[in-house]
Amino acid sequence: AQRVTQPEKLLSVFKGAPVELKCNYSYSGSPELFWYVQYSRQRLQLLLRHISRESIKGFTADLNKGETSFHLKKPFAQEEDSAMYYCALSGRGGGFKTIFGAGTRLFVKA
Amino acid sequence: GAGVSQSPRYKVAKRGQDVALRCDPISGHVSLFWYQQALGQGPEFLTYFQNEAQLDKSGLPSDRFFAERPEGSVSTLKIQRTQQEDSAVYLCASSLGRTGGYNEQFFGPGTRLTVL
DSSP, X not given: OOEEEOOOSEEEEETTSOEEEOOEEEOSSOEXXXXXXXXTTXXXXXXXXXXXXXXXXXXXXXXXXXXXXXXXXXXXXXXXXXXXXXXXXXXXXXXXXXXXXXXXXXXXXX | OOOOEEEOSEEEEOTTOOEEEEEEOOTTOOEEEEEEEOTTSOOEEEEEEETTEEEEOTTOOSTTEEEEXXXXXXXXXXXXXXXXXXXXXXXXXXXXXXXXXXXXXEEOOOEEEEEO
């Protein structure tokens, strides 16, 4: 079954501390992995995707096929990173469905 | 430029009423998705259109849910005989390419449906 698991509902860190938001997936095939973010009173938007291999706003994510994980990391959290983060997957073969995790709320304390 | 828009933003319906939710995608976007997001959950896929063709409706929870995109732009999600469990935020997203969720999706603000 296709599934995305984000084990933490809430993650609270101090400003300047490292942050890691966990994402594990289950998918038969080769998925494309995404992180979407929703800031307060804004729309859901793409943060980064595996295929781009970019660092966006200091965040990176590495696909670990052995552990079927796609954890999101940032070495030094900022207050403006406080938001809801969703991990998502879609079939690389052009599958139409996107599966989202339940989300992790990141709260960065001053 | 204009993003994805949805209307109404809020809808309160009595149990048993029919509702229609509208989505205006970004102009030129081929792909259109509908999602249902219950409180405290992530978006859950409902259906996918490529232009006017509904290529995947596997996520529609029952035959009370119906979606269309007759001219390949605006889409409507209709829920007949609403039930309390239909209460959720309904999100619409569009993307430029033809490869479904493989491309970046641009989301609308959502319609919050409350069924009393």
